[in-house]
Amino acid sequence: MTLFILTSLILVGVILLMTEIIFVPGTTLIGILGLLFSAAGVYYGFLSYGTETGWIVLAATLIINFGLLIYGFKSGVWTKFALKDAITSRSFDDRLIGLEKGQEGKAVSDIKPIGKAEFGDIIYEVKSDIGFIRVGSTVFITKLEDNKIIVKT
Known part of the structure; x- marks a missing residue:
């Protein structure tokens, strides 16, 4: 036992x-x-x-x-x-198509420092490089990098 x-x-x-x-x-x-x-x-x-x-x-x-x-x-x-597959796709790869530096848009929400702005007929999430931007302000794209839209007034 x-x-x-x-x-x-x-x-x-x-x-x-x-x-x-x-x-x-x-x-x-x-x-x-x-x-x-x-x-x-x-x-x-x-x-x-x-x-x-x-x-x-x-x-x-x-x-x-x-x-x-x-x-x-x-x-x-x-x-x-073991995992043999790798995910190589990315989301929102074509998000910045049609946008260019210097393009004018309108803030549709307060941007503090992240908010939403309309360029053409499409609303995008944007980031301000100068701080707070009030809703309704005219914004301009200063940078398009790493799938981010940087704006200023």
Whole structure:
């Protein structure tokens, strides 16, 4: 019965640690539980079988844990869970089409320092480089950069 409890504790610890590493990395709760179960197994080995066998249990537990970790890295199991696609598209890429530096518009909201202005028939979110601009004021585009419209009066 003692051997069954010892192996169960260590096996549950190893399974929880591998689950933390492979399936749910970053949660740490499962990893901590795995470490606690493994430590409880080693402690139980020291209590039940004495120091000499306890050190053997500790060494075996460390070898099993590190062996499975290395096997997990080398076997390519990570490629099954790794994200292979990358998002390359961007939103609002064509937002500044039709606008040019020096273009005149009208503030349709207070711009303090961010607000809305109308250029042509389209309302855009703009940023003031001079501070507060009252609604209804005439604004001019000073910069078009990084998908931002910078205006002044």
